Amino acid sequence: MTDTTASTESAESSVISAADAAKSKTPAVILTGDRPTGPLHLGHFVGSLRSRVEYQHQYKQYIMLADSQALTDNMDDTNKVHRNVVEVALDYLAVGIDPAKSTILIQSQIPELAELTFYYLNMVTVARLERNPTVKAEIVLRGFERDIPAGFLTYPASQAADISAFKASIVPVGEDQIPMIEQTNEIVRRFNRLAGKDVLVECKALVPEIGRLPGIDGKAKMSKSLGNTINLGASADEITAAVKKVYTDPLHLRVQDPGHLEGNVAFIYLDAFDPDKAALEEMKAHYVRGGLGDSIVKKRLEAVLQEMLGPIRARREEFAKDKGYVMQLLKDGTMRAREVAAQTADEVKAALGLSYF
Amino acid sequence: MTDTTASTESAESSVISAADAAKSKTPAVILTGDRPTGPLHLGHFVGSLRSRVEYQHQYKQYIMLADSQALTDNMDDTNKVHRNVVEVALDYLAVGIDPAKSTILIQSQIPELAELTFYYLNMVTVARLERNPTVKAEIVLRGFERDIPAGFLTYPASQAADISAFKASIVPVGEDQIPMIEQTNEIVRRFNRLAGKDVLVECKALVPEIGRLPGIDGKAKMSKSLGNTINLGASADEITAAVKKVYTDPLHLRVQDPGHLEGNVAFIYLDAFDPDKAALEEMKAHYVRGGLGDSIVKKRLEAVLQEMLGPIRARREEFAKDKGYVMQLLKDGTMRAREVAAQTADEVKAALGLSYF
Known part of the structure; x- marks a missing residue:
């Protein structure tokens, strides 16, 4: 005791x-x-x-x-x-x-x-x-x-x-x-x-x-050995390719269907990185009630990541010289x-x- | 195997x-x-x-x-x-x-x-x-x-x-x-x-x-924790006192009795330190056939140790200054x-x- x-x-x-x-x-x-x-x-x-x-x-x-x-x-x-x-x-x-x-x-x-x-x-x-x-x-x-x-x-x-x-x-x-x-x-x-x-x-x-932060495949952990990462030095093309693979809602088959946020990596990443919280909340509501396609969500995610990682990559390349x-x-x-x-x-x-x- | x-x-x-x-x-x-x-x-x-x-x-x-x-x-x-x-x-x-x-x-x-x-x-x-x-x-x-x-x-x-x-x-x-x-x-x-x-x-x-080298008490190992050592820096008096305690032959009760060398620490030490090997062999033979008292053996051991450790102690004291x-x-x-x-x-x-x- x-x-x-x-x-x-x-x-x-x-x-x-x-x-x-x-x-x-x-x-x-x-x-x-x-x-x-x-x-x-x-x-x-x-x-x-x-x-x-x-x-x-x-x-x-x-x-x-x-x-x-x-x-x-x-x-x-x-x-x-x-x-x-x-x-x-x-x-x-x-x-x-x-x-x-x-x-x-x-x-x-x-x-x-x-x-x-x-x-x-x-x-x-x-x-x-x-x-x-x-x-x-x-x-x-x-x-x-x-x-x-x-x-x-x-x-x-x-x-x-x-x-x-x-x-x-x-x-x-x-x-x-x-x-x-x-x-x-x-x-x-x-x-x-x-x-x-x-x-x-x-x-x-x-x-x-x-x-x-989960991996892009929805697994609990982002890890190099699982191959589900987006590296800080990722190129613009690598970001684009990674966002395409981001796990969303497997039940969200048609645009008009209601979508789910739980375990939805696209929204988890947006929660973590999107600076425009108001627009994000609106987008979430739209997704949940149906009528918002994954492609729109991913387009926003890609924009957010490109904008965030662009300057990081640029500084990285500068130092790497x-x-x-x-x-x-x-x-x-x-x-x-x-x-x-x-x-x-x-x-x-x-x-x-x-x-x- | x-x-x-x-x-x-x-x-x-x-x-x-x-x-x-x-x-x-x-x-x-x-x-x-x-x-x-x-x-x-x-x-x-x-x-x-x-x-x-x-x-x-x-x-x-x-x-x-x-x-x-x-x-x-x-x-x-x-x-x-x-x-x-x-x-x-x-x-x-x-x-x-x-x-x-x-x-x-x-x-x-x-x-x-x-x-x-x-x-x-x-x-x-x-x-x-x-x-x-x-x-x-x-x-x-x-x-x-x-x-x-x-x-x-x-x-x-x-x-x-x-x-x-x-x-x-x-x-x-x-x-x-x-x-x-x-x-x-x-x-x-x-x-x-x-x-x-x-x-x-x-x-x-x-x-x-x-x-x-066995301890002065006849135990297999000379060790500080057993209290059976003669230190390199021992004083003349400490050497005298230690030699008195040196384990010999418990069966050698009277001078005229034959003595045993096995496990006899006095002779083990003499084997290790006495430079006069011929005299030592003679002394051993005398001890074994009887008629040589432990006190004579220990007297020789003390002389050998005092002679060997004296200069070591003197150098030690010199450096210790x-x-x-x-x-x-x-x-x-x-x-x-x-x-x-x-x-x-x-x-x-x-x-x-x-x-x-």
Whole structure:
């Protein structure tokens, strides 16, 4: 009983609402990021990128290209990870993440993150890692079964290192990642207790209020592996082709029939992206009572997406002309981030008695 | 069947004799070291320190003060580890390890060792770590049971990092540590296969021909926790007191009785340390046929130990007068070692596609 209560309390206290997060007096530190395993798409845009463009004005924001973490299940294709670092960075810059306001960093280029991971491994038991619901779910998802790479089982310690290195107090994550945040806080508390002072900072999960964007085929998740994405860098023709394939209402056979909005991806996308909410509400009403064809709805969707993605694509292409410059931005961000991580690693090592010179 | 054969072959090929090791054409690289958890004693001297003084002329020798590794089961007493780094270094210098010939390094001050550990964790499965006989035995020994710190389960990856960082090809270890060497070689081979070239070097265990030195109480192992040691820095009085307690032959009640040599610690120590082998053989014969009292044997043992440990203690006291100088030696060694480890880490990361700038 005691255990259950403790766990529930801990789960609650590990989450913060966007409103509460915005209220913090001193600018909070936020850590976000992506595993660079493929181009970013509309799902990322809705789920995180769009928010990051706002966060960079409210918080001290670190955005991590988690290449080392991506290796935990991509050791057979390390090239893919390498290649996508600059591609994902281009997506960041294209959507308006400003490297002067946000610190973009490459995880593998900050050895102190591996160092912190190393020490945190002493602060978590094997049994605890095996009980982590996120790890359990991902082990099934990735089909590891008994052949779990040790680096996969231990990645909560790595995530704790990433978060605590920058003393991030807010971490935007999906609901399924809350156990990871709890595990980080357990390590942070254990370490601070050991150190006898608050060297590390506890963090809160900031769960986005908008749910996941479905794929163009109507499946619950937009995902590269499902082939149902619209990438942020999609060409005008690719957008046109994708919109044609967008899943609508299979019961809406004739124009004059009443249409359904539930699970209708065209309307879900319009809800997410159409800036003209009044016209959209009118269109929805028309669709529901019958007499509005899918082709009209899709025409509007295409216009909205072309208008939204056009400037993103243009900025992406502009930055892509000089990848050397983009890599320089990443280097600058990484060096800035490294100073912070190195300072934390020094504090952690000093608390463990590992300072000599 | 196939599995058993493979494992036997692998065990054999992971070991090298001192004679074969000495034959290598280019100077081989050797890695040794200690967990700094207490002062070194005669057991260390016989088991490893004495050899290291010779190795430093034959090999490129790295000697690691494994403070990070010591933390895996000393998180409750980090101070002990910190304190013993300089003490163990004093023991090294006292026995004649020459910092100009051997590179003495502090593990925690080389972040690249943690970095390599981090990547190697992707190259070994949890199941494989759990099957490691050395790890299994130590989990029982240390009473971890289900609450195994993750850092303890994963320490074979850390050991692989330490060995491979310096491209050591020879690692002096006890018989019980051979599975660790095999695990290192598995990681090395897996990594090289992935890299498509021999970035890392396989190593061989060099198992000392002289067995373990028993404690003064006759127990199989001399160990601080058993309180049956003679420390290298022992004072003359401490040596006298210890020799008095040395276990001999419980059946040798009267001087005229025949004595037994088996398990007789006084003679085991004399075998290990008395330079006058002829006189020793005579004394043994006398003891066995009867008429030689334990007090005479112990008198000889005390003389031998005082003579051997006197200069060691004097050198230790001399170095201990200027611990700042000792720390400077450790810093120099660590910096030299770090350059080598950083080079290896760069090569490893480049092979994993983690080079950008």
